[in-house]
Amino acid sequence: MNLSQTLLAAFYLLLPAIILYLEKKSSLVKKIGAILFAYGIGIVMGLSGLLPEGSIKVQEMVANISVPLAIPLMLFSTKIRDWFQLAGNTFKSLLIGFFAITITVVLGYLLLKPQGDTEYWKVAALLTGVYTGGTPNLAALKTMLQVENDTYLVVHTYDMLFSAMYLFFLISVGQRFFLLFLPAFKRNSTVDIDVKEVDTFDKIFNKKALLPLLKVFGVSIVIFGMSFVLAGLFDESVFMVIFVLALSTLALLVSLWEPVNKVVESFDLGMYFILMFSLSISSMVNIDNIIHPSYHLIWYPGFVIFGSLLIQAILSKIFKVDTDTMMVTTTALVCSPPFVPMITTAIGNKNVLVPGITVGLIGYALGNYLGFFIGEMLRFF
Numbered sequence: 235m236n237l238s239q240t241l242l243a244a245f246y247l248l249l250p251a252i253i254l255y256l257e258k259k260s261s262l263v264k265k266i267g268a269i270l271f272a273y274g275i276g277i278v279m280g281l282s283g284l285l286p287e288g289s290i291k292v293q294e295m296v297a298n299i300s301v302p303l304a305i306p307l308m309l310f311s312t313k314i315r316d317w318f319q320l321a322g323n324t325f326k327s328l329l330i331g332f333f334a335i336t337i338t339v340v341l342g343y344l345l346l347k348p349q350g351d352t353e354y355w356k357v358a359a360l361l362t363g364v365y366t367g368g369t370p371n372l373a374a375l376k377t378m379l380q381v382e383n384d385t386y387l388v389v390h391t392y393d394m395l396f397s398a399m400y401l402f403f404l405i406s407v408g409q410r411f412f413l414l415f416l417p418a419f420k421r422n423s424t425v426d427i428d429v430k431e432v433d434t435f436d437k438i439f440n441k442k443a444l445l446p447l448l449k450v451f452g453v454s455i456v457i458f459g460m461s462f463v464l465a466g467l468f469d470e471s472v473f474m475v476i477f478v479l480a481l482s483t484l485a486l487l488v489s490l491w492e493p494v495n496k497v498v499e500s501f502d503l504g505m506y507f508i509l510m511f512s513l514s515i516s517s518m519v520n521i522d523n524i525i526h527p528s529y530h531l532i533w534y535p536g537f538v539i540f541g542s543l544l545i546q547a548i549l550s551k552i553f554k555v556d557t558d559t560m561m562v563t564t565t566a567l568v569c570s571p572p573f574v575p576m577i578t579t580a581i582g583n584k585n586v587l588v589p590g591i592t593v594g595l596i597g598y599a600l601g602n603y604l605g606f607f608i609g610e611m612l613r614f615f
Contacts, residue, residue, distance in 0.1 A: 276516025359609025367601025368570030
């Protein structure tokens, strides 16, 4: 790399630290969210015309390396044993949420797929991953399935737009609306599970976390290498699929090892790499594709978000899931764990905070597998 490319790579490496600092200090940046703020900066960079010649090589390098490093780090703090301690209502709501999302992804694919489009199944995989997990799963599936940058950016842009509308509905009138036909929450129906509240991702700046983070980062590098070697044993056409699935599986197995699992800051370090990915991929933006995309890409995220909410509400009525549990479950899956505290504050019920975040973390762990499975199933239709 020449000097300008090296400086660009350093910029991508260091800017997430500035974003996380601003998120902690600025209420506006915190409301926007670190990931969305990173996308905004990346788009401005891409449209500014100031990026050096050959920047695409740096952007692709950062995007291709950051996600595989992030996946293990984000899964290390997964508490698989706690999955089995969820209260009955929360567990029912989780299963209903998974079903509602997958069925609307399938229906949306069959209704909206453009004739002759042989890549649309990848969009279905992306939406399954992001609405059962979150942005890390979206990024992982983009890497796994080698989705085109323009398609990824359009899907994520309109995902964020519809997600904002969805959150506004839940926060403003959601609880009053669902109480019209769903039961109210019973205060003694929750289980206290020791899961950290996911809010900001700045715990990596704690000096005491430096040594533990270096250790788990080393474990992540080992898993990266093992997955790379394993994927190399298969045909080149499935290399990325095997690579990402191996990363996810090995990380979940390692999460059972207490010395790694107890380093909760590893999740924040993983998010740091996701911010690097967000900056690099959004700075490749083609503004015309975002302003004038195919309506098949525009409406698919909205169909899944609001269609899954409708199905989840109907099934919650049938299976007698209370309003608050349903609301935090759908928020944790569709919008990811960082938005759960916002919903619990809006509905005035902190009792569902921990179960809601647990649901979201389960989604993070399973989103890659579910997204890949649904995508592979739909590519034959």
